[in-house]
Amino acid sequence: MVKEECKALLDALNKVTACYRHMVLTIGGTSDSQNLREELKKTRQKAQELAVANRNKLTTVLKDKTVSKEDKAEFERLWVIFSTCLEILEIDMRRALELGHEFPLNVPKKHLIQTGMSGGTSGVAARAMSVQNMKYEAEHNIDVVDLKDLENEINQVGEMMYEMEMKVNVPQWTVEAKQDPGAELKSTISVGASSIGMISVEENKSFCDISKVLAGIIFAAVLIIAIVLAVCVVKLS
C-alpha cells in the first residue's frame, strides 16, 4: 500500500520534472513569452510540492525499523530515483534563473534567438499541472518579477537536498536498477511517429504504414464481399 503511494508520488514528480525540462529548453528562443514564464513558475511550484510530499513519505518509511529487508531495499531504490530527480529539477531551476536573467522579454534591444520554434508550450504545461487548459493570470512583467522568487526557491530546494543528504543514509551505489538496458523499448509506446525529421531515411516506413492500412481495408472489403456472396449462394441454393 505504502509502496504504491510512494511510486505514484514519484511518477508524478518525474512527470512534472520532464515537463519543466521541456519548458526551460524554450527560454530565450522564439517560443519564449510571458505565458511561458508563468508556466515555468507554476510547474516548478508544483514540482516542489511533490518533492516535499515525496521526501516526507520516503523518510518516514526509511526510518521505520519494522520494514522488511526486501521492502527496505525497494524504498532505498525509490529514494535514489527521488534524489536523482530532485538533482535534475534543481539544475533546471538554476538554468532557468540564468536564462531568465539573460533573456528579459520586454527589452527592445534584446532579441530572442530564432530557434525554429513557433508553437507554444501550453500543452506541456497543462500536462504538468494535470489540467485540461492552462489559465494565464500573471502580470505582464512576470519575466522580471519572478526571478527573485525563483532564486529563493532554488535556495529552498538546495537546503532540502542538503538536509536529505545529512539525515538519510542511503548508499546510492548499492542500489541495482530493476530495468535492464533496452527496457524502454519493451513498453507499449504508441507506434505513431513522433517526429517527422529523424525519419528522413525512414520515409519508406511511413509509406509502408499507409500501404499496410490500405491493404487492411482492401482485405476487409474482400472478406465482406466473400461473406455476402456466400450468404447469397446459400440463400439461392
Next chain:
Amino acid sequence: LLKSCLVVIYRPETEPIEALMMEMQNPDTGIKTQTQRVLITNIPHAVAGNDIFQWILQRLQITEEEALHLGDLFVKYGYIYPLLEPKNLTLKTDGSLYRFQTPYFWPAQSWPADDTDYAIYLAKKNIKRKGILEEYEKEHYNMLNQKINYKWDFVIMQAKEQYKAGKERKKADRYALDCQERAYWLVNRAPPGMLDVLEYGLNRVTDPNEKKVNQVRQGLLVKYSEQFLSNDPILSGCLPSNPWITDDPDFWDLNAKLVEVPTRMRVERWAFNFNELIRDPKGRQNFQLFLRKEFSGENLSFWEACEDLKYGDQSKVKEKAEEIYKLFLAPGARRWINIDGTTMGITVKGLQHPHRYVLDAAQTHIYMLMKKDSYGRYLKSPVYKEMLAKAVVPQETVKKRQGPPWGLLSSAQTKPLNPCEVKVTAAAAEQRASYLQVAAGTRLVALEEAGFFLKWVFPSQDEGCVVNLGRLNCSCFLKLSMRCQSQTGWCFFLCSSSTPQPSKQERGIMDFHTIVSSKAYFQVSGKNPPADLLRVWLVFP
C-alpha cells in the same frame, strides 16, 4: 588558502560569442532567415552559411580568413548547427542551411554536459528509433548503464516522460527540438572520428584572461611547487628506485604506513606544513609522542576519533558518537578536550542526531589549536629531531626489468591470486560473462595510496572486441567501470584511505582496507566476440 587556489580552474570564456549570437537575431541588422521545408512541414529560421559568413565579416571588420574561422568555431561549439549534414560541423560559405541553437544548449562553463542527461537522451532516442542507435551510441549506452546503474531506473522513467511531454508540442516544433538535441550531443559526445572541440587542454590554475596577474595566488603556487619539487618522484626521481621502472618494490616497503624507520624525505615533509604531518600516519604517531610529553595527547586522539567517525562504518555512527562524547566531551570526561563554549554547545546539540559530520566544528577547532600551538614547538622538539636523525636515506639501486610486467608485483607482501579463467562463449558474450570472486578477509594494501590491478588476456586475435570491466562491489563504496579496448591490458584501480565518500571521477578512487567480498564482472561485447578463454587476474601490490 593554497587548497582553494588549486580548486578554481579557468576555461575559455563564452560571453562575447553569446553577445554576437543575440545581435544576429536583430530583425534590421541581423542575419536574414529562410524557411526550411521538411516533407510537408515548414520550419522557420533557417540561415544560409554564406549569410552568416558575410554578416561576421561586416560586423567585426576582419579578414575573410578570420571570419570563416570564427564562423566555423560557432558551428563547432554548437551555437549554430547545420541542417542537412548534422555531423559535418563546419561553416560552408554557400547556400547550405543552418539554424541557431536554443540557449539552454549553448556551451557554458557552469553547465557541463552531464552523463545522466546523455543517458536519458540515448534512452529517448531508443524509444523514437525503436532500438536503432549508432554503434558508438550503443557503446556509450552500455557503458553508462554500468557506470550509473543505480540511476538507471530514473533514466528510463525520465526518458519516457520527456518523450510523452514532447508529444504535446506541435509537429514542426518537435522536429526542431529533435534537431537541437541531436546537435547538442554531437558537440558534447563527439562520435568517433569527429574532432572533440570541447577539449581545451589542461585546466589552468591562473586565469589566462586576467590583465594583471594575481601575485598572491601565483606566489603561493610557485612556493608550493618549489617546496615539493624534491619530493616529486617524477621530477626528482625516488630512492631507492622507481618501482614502475625497475620492478623493485623497495620504495613502497620503505614508505609503508607505519614502517619502523621512515625515510628522510618523508620526515622532512612533515615540516612543510601541518597538513603534511597530520595526514601521514607515521607523522601522527611521532606527533602523538610529543603531545603526550606536553600532556595534550587527547587532542590528537580526538582528531583521529573524528576521522574514524567520518570515514568509518556508517552503521556504527551512533555508538561511535556516544563513545567519543563520553571520552572527550562530557563534563569530567577522562580525556576532556578544551574547546570553547559555543563550539561545545553546537556539538552537544548536534549529537542528539548524530551523523558523520556532527563533530566537524569541534574537530576543526582542535585542528587549528594543534596547528597554531603545538606544531611549532613540535618541530623544535627533541622528539622530531631524533626522528629526523634516525630517518634512513635509501641507496639508489638500478635493476633491470625482468620478465613479464606482472612479475614486478611479486615480493614478500604481494600475493597474486590464482588466475581465474573465465570462459567466454559467443552466446554468453553479449551478456555479463562471469564473475571473479575475491576471498573475504583479504587485506588489500599496506600503503596509503596503492591499488590493485585487473589484467585480462584474450588469446584470440579478435580486434573488434570491447571488454567492459564491470562494477567492483565492495562492502562499501564505489561502483566503477572502465572500458578497455584491447586484447590484453591492464587496468589500475587506485585505492586511497582518505576519501570519505566515493568520488565521482572516472578512475574511481576507492576506500577499503579489507575487502569483505568483491566481485568484478566482465561484459564482452562487440562485433566478433571471441569464443575463447578470457583470463583474469586480480593482483595486489
